[in-house]
Amino acid sequence: MSNRYFGAVAVLLLFASLSSGQADQAANANKQKPANGQQKDAPQKENAGDALAAMMGGAHIDKEAAERGRKIFVPACGFCHGNDAHGKSGPDLVRSALVLHDNKGDVIGLVIRNGRLERGMPAFSALSAEQIADISTFLHSRAADVSNRFAYKIGDLITGDAQKGAAFFHGDGQCGSCHSATGDLAHVATKYEPVELQRRMLYPAPNLIDVFLGRAVKPPAPTKVAVQLASGERVSGTLDHLDEFSVAMRDSAGWYRSFSRESVTVDVQDPRAAHEGLLAKYTDQEMHDALAYLETLK
Amino acid sequence: MRVWTLALVLLTAPVVLRAQELPPETLLKPGTDSWPTYNGDYSGQRHSPLHQINASNVASLSSAWMYRASNYGAAGFGSVIKSTPIEVNGVLYFTMPDNVWAVDARNGREVWHYKYPPNEGGHIGQRGVAMLGSWIYTETPDCNLVSLNAKNGQERWRKPIADVKLEYFCTMAPLVVGNHIITGVGGDSLDNPGYLESRDPETGEVQWHWNTEPNPGEPGSESWPDAEARNHGGGMTWMTGTYDPDLRLIYWGIGNPNPVHAGVGRKGDNLWTCSIVALNVDTGKLVWGYQVSPHDTHDWDATQTPILFDGEFQGKRRKLLAQASRNGFFFVLDRSNGEHLLTAPFIHTNWTLGINAKGQPIPNPNKEPARDGTLVSPSSNGASNWFAPSFNPSAGLFYVVASESYSVFYLTAEGKAEGFAGRDDFLNYPGTIKAIDYKTGETRWTHDLGGMGSGLLTTAGNLLFAGDTSGHILATDSMTGKTLWHTTVSANQANGAITYELDGKQYVVVGAGDSLFAFALAATQ
Numbered sequence: 162m163s164n165r166y167f168g169a170v171a172v173l174l175l176f177a178s179l180s181s182g183q184a185d186q187a188a189n190a191n192k193q194k195p196a197n198g199q200q201k202d203a204p205q206k207e208n209a210g211d212a213l214a215a216m217m218g219g220a221h222i223d224k225e226a227a228e229r230g231r232k233i234f235v236p237a238c239g240f241c242h243g244n245d246a247h248g249k250s251g252p253d254l255v256r257s258a259l260v261l262h263d264n265k266g267d268v269i270g271l272v273i274r275n276g277r278l279e280r281g282m283p284a285f286s287a288l289s290a291e292q293i294a295d296i297s298t299f300l301h302s303r304a305a306d307v308s309n310r311f312a313y314k315i316g317d318l319i320t321g322d323a324q325k326g327a328a329f330f331h332g333d334g335q336c337g338s339c340h341s342a343t344g345d346l347a348h349v350a351t352k353y354e355p356v357e358l359q360r361r362m363l364y365p366a367p368n369l370i371d372v373f374l375g376r377a378v379k380p381p382a383p384t385k386v387a388v389q390l391a392s393g394e395r396v397s398g399t400l401d402h403l404d405e406f407s408v409a410m411r412d413s414a415g416w417y418r419s420f421s422r423e424s425v426t427v428d429v430q431d432p433r434a435a436h437e438g439l440l441a442k443y444t445d446q447e448m449h450d451a452l453a454y455l456e457t458l459k
Numbered sequence: 460m461r462v463w464t465l466a467l468v469l470l471t472a473p474v475v476l477r478a479q480e481l482p483p484e485t486l487l488k489p490g491t492d493s494w495p496t497y498n499g500d501y502s503g504q505r506h507s508p509l510h511q512i513n514a515s516n517v518a519s520l521s522s523a524w525m526y527r528a529s530n531y532g533a534a535g536f537g538s539v540i541k542s543t544p545i546e547v548n549g550v551l552y553f554t555m556p557d558n559v560w561a562v563d564a565r566n567g568r569e570v571w572h573y574k575y576p577p578n579e580g581g582h583i584g585q586r587g588v589a590m591l592g593s594w595i596y597t598e599t600p601d602c603n604l605v606s607l608n609a610k611n612g613q614e615r616w617r618k619p620i621a622d623v624k625l626e627y628f629c630t631m632a633p634l635v636v637g638n639h640i641i642t643g644v645g646g647d648s649l650d651n652p653g654y655l656e657s658r659d660p661e662t663g664e665v666q667w668h669w670n671t672e673p674n675p676g677e678p679g680s681e682s683w684p685d686a687e688a689r690n691h692g693g694g695m696t697w698m699t700g701t702y703d704p705d706l707r708l709i710y711w712g713i714g715n716p717n718p719v720h721a722g723v724g725r726k727g728d729n730l731w732t733c734s735i736v737a738l739n740v741d742t743g744k745l746v747w748g749y750q751v752s753p754h755d756t757h758d759w760d761a762t763q764t765p766i767l768f769d770g771e772f773q774g775k776r777r778k779l780l781a782q783a784s785r786n787g788f789f790f791v792l793d794r795s796n797g798e799h800l801l802t803a804p805f806i807h808t809n810w811t812l813g814i815n816a817k818g819q820p821i822p823n824p825n826k827e828p829a830r831d832g833t834l835v836s837p838s839s840n841g842a843s844n845w846f847a848p849s850f851n852p853s854a855g856l857f858y859v860v861a862s863e864s865y866s867v868f869y870l871t872a873e874g875k876a877e878g879f880a881g882r883d884d885f886l887n888y889p890g891t892i893k894a895i896d897y898k899t900g901e902t903r904w905t906h907d908l909g910g911m912g913s914g915l916l917t918t919a920g921n922l923l924f925a926g927d928t929s930g931h932i933l934a935t936d937s938m939t940g941k942t943l944w945h946t947t948v949s950a951n952q953a954n955g956a957i958t959y960e961l962d963g964k965q966y967v968v969v970g971a972g973d974s975l976f977a978f979a980l981a982a983t984q
Contacts (some may be wrong), residue, residue, distance in 0.1 A: 243874075243875075245874055245875075247874055247875040247877065248875070253875075253877075255877060256625075256649045256650050256651075256691065256877060256878075258622070258624070258625060261624045261625055261626075261649075262624050304649065307648070307649065307877045307878035308626055308648035308649050308878050309648075310648070310878065310879040310881075310882045311882075313871040313879070313881070313882050314871060315832075315869045315871055315882070315884075316830070316871075317830045317831060318830075318831045318832060319831075320831040321831075356869075356884065359832060359867060359884075360867065360884050360886065363834065363865070363867065363886055364865070364886040364887055366886070366887070368884070402929070404909055404927060404928075404929035404931070405907065405909075405927060405929075405931070405933075405942065405945075406929075406931065406945060437887065440834070440836070440865045440886065440887070441807060441809070441836070443834055445825070445826075445829075445832070445833050445834055448832070448834055448867075449831055449832075
């Protein structure tokens with residue numbers, strides 16, 4: 162038995178993913194109780210990507226100015242630089258050092274107005290300072306779109322065969338031994354976006370970015386625990402915390418009780434154990450098929 | 460007699476004058492009264508010969524002092540002591556992003572506190588300082604190298620080492636070798652090239668500059684399809700390397716290629732990303748390189764400490780280098796020439812087609828990130844990460860905080876892939892200490908920590924110090940992994956523990972949250 166279930170995972174490894182892959186234990190500072198992975202008093206944030214970008218030092222983008230800039234950029238510049246500014250016959254402007262150093266046109270303004278005739282870029286002398294500033298904001302927004310991976314959209318997930326997925330569900334996956342398409346999983350496809358459904362199917366725990374940002378998340382199913390005391394008494398309840406040295410639970414009457422693990426035997430019935438066992442067994446095709454099947458449960 | 464006295468005066472006079480300074484030759488053989496570099500010494504072993512605290516008495520280890528940092532300003536997850544303190548002449552120097560402190564190593568009294576102005580750099584963490592003479596060196600989130608007067612924390616100068624506008628950010632503790640300050644950089648969100656630099660300790664000016672991606676025509680340049688891919692190939696250098704004074708080589712773990720999750724525009728091995736490289740410390744020239752993850756698409760940078768030790772391998776005594784890499788494999792190389800000796804998985808992985816003749820894992824193209832996802836172990840967080848490993852030379856064991864994690868890797872880029880171009884959705888976050896036999900790669904024992912998050916320290920007292928993810932600091936028997944002592948602190952340990960002996964008393968110091976906690980034997984207090 163292991164203590165990994167509740168090991169301060171909630172916020173802990175969200176930071177794993179942040180920035181240059183420098184895994185970080187952000188939750189350390191506020192050793193909040195990690196049971197169920199909920200952080201109820203954290204502030205509500207609308208956009209996880211923006212909030213995380215802000216913490217990473219990402220620039221704030223004026224979205225209206227960026228949209229005005231896009232409308233100028235596409236007809237004037239898109240033919241050479243691409244409508245998305247990723248570059249065509251002209252250079253990529255998304256990861257351009259010149260553009261990234263620009264502030265409201267103070268660097269790119271000269272280039273736009275005078276052109277770079279030796280490289281085939283004409284002068285756009287009719288554009289006003291305000292229009293150039295908007296183009297600059299649009300280009301900064303493109304760089305932010307690229308650099309802020311938490312705002313990336315995951316899509317096109319449903320590629321599997323639902324029939325094969327159903328067979329896996331009732332066969333090799335042994336999902337049917339705990340779940341039912343007409344019981345706990347009825348209409349499950351209407352409750353979650355495909356990416357969320359895929360994650361929960363594989364390992365039913367909340368998205369850590371949601372947890373970190375304090376969004377309402379459905380807690381994982383409670384873990385049942387039974388503790389055998391030295392006296393022979395057996396205490397059962399819902400697991401609250403487990404580590405190498407202690408175990409804590411809510412007993413059947415709702416009381417918090419904790420025990421030193423030196424003197425008791427602990428039996429944990431983690432509903433996620435079967436999911437964990439499957440992780441090493443899934444082929445990607447089985448994963449896609451199983452998701453396609455769950456998607457039929459509208 | 461007079462001659463002796465004179466000689467004594469001559470010998471001791473300069474020593475007395477410079478007693479508080481840190482001359483470069485001291486770093487070649489640091490005393491047990493100090494921890495003068497990020498890893499304690501150049502080997503990266505984080506193994507101390509101290510044994511006052513040992514397996515037979517560690518049960519009575521108790522609190523010596525505590526220091527809680529304040530007025531550090533920065534918000535969010537950077538406000539945690541991820542830095543390994545250095546300790547020189549009774550003073551500890553450590554950091555958080557935008558902050559450096561000097562604290563009395565005997566009692567935790569604050570000596571000075573330096574604050575760097577608010578800035579736009581990434582504040583994810585700061586891993587520590589370097590010291591040379593009477594100067595402290597540290598990297599700032601917006602990528603300046605700052606030199607401070609160790610006496611009072613006053614800033615001498617700051618010199619840019621990377622362009623924050625391109626989304627570089629800097630977290631690393633510099634490495635001092637002779638008159639070189641080696642600096643590395645981070646930030647892989649906009650496809651910038653990685654590099655290492657040596658800076659002059661007095662002026663901060665560049666002595667040499669080494670690019671992760673080879674120049675056209677250099678060995679390794681053929682592992683990129685074109686100049687565009689090579690010039691935007693990533694390969695950051697964000698963890699402190701190690702150094703062999705006899706070979707005059709520094710060893711560095713290099714980060715992942717860019718765009719991170721999309722390999723289509725950078726077909727080839729993408730050298731020297733995800734590699735261990737050996738550079739001449741005086742010239743910055745590459746002497747050898749070994750790539751642990753050819754053509755990585757999973758963000759598994761190979762920045763984990765390349766630990767140096769001399770030992771027997773298949774009957775022959777060798778100068779060795781070992782890394783437990785983020786991709787899940789443990790590597791042993793001959794550090795004099797980069798010859799491959801051993802590759803062994805230290806977690807269950809599912810991303811390879813096998814191991815090639817050079818000992819490199821062969822990536823399975825079907826496990827590259829895909830639009831509908833691929834289920835991969837380990838996650839991008841890795842089988843190991845920046846948490847300091849340790850090596851116990853008497854046991855021949857390499858200790859690493861390992862994670863048997865899974866994640867679904869998605870490709871998200873529309874059109875041209877740039878930046879991360881995808882992301883992975885983490886599933887689970889286990890963490891254990893693994894003790895690996897360097898001769899075979901076999902795991903001798905495993906100790907569950909609940910998750911991954913802190914560095915390791917071993918000592919000649921047959922002890923290993925670690926932090927779990929339930930707020931405990933613990934000491935285990937380094938041969939068996941059995942817990943011999945633990946205590947609870949105010950947060951999870953976030954750095955690697957250090958140890959030193961002052962006034963006949965051995966201290967162990969860890970950082971947890973915004974505080975340092977020092978422990979010593981009750982009998983010595």
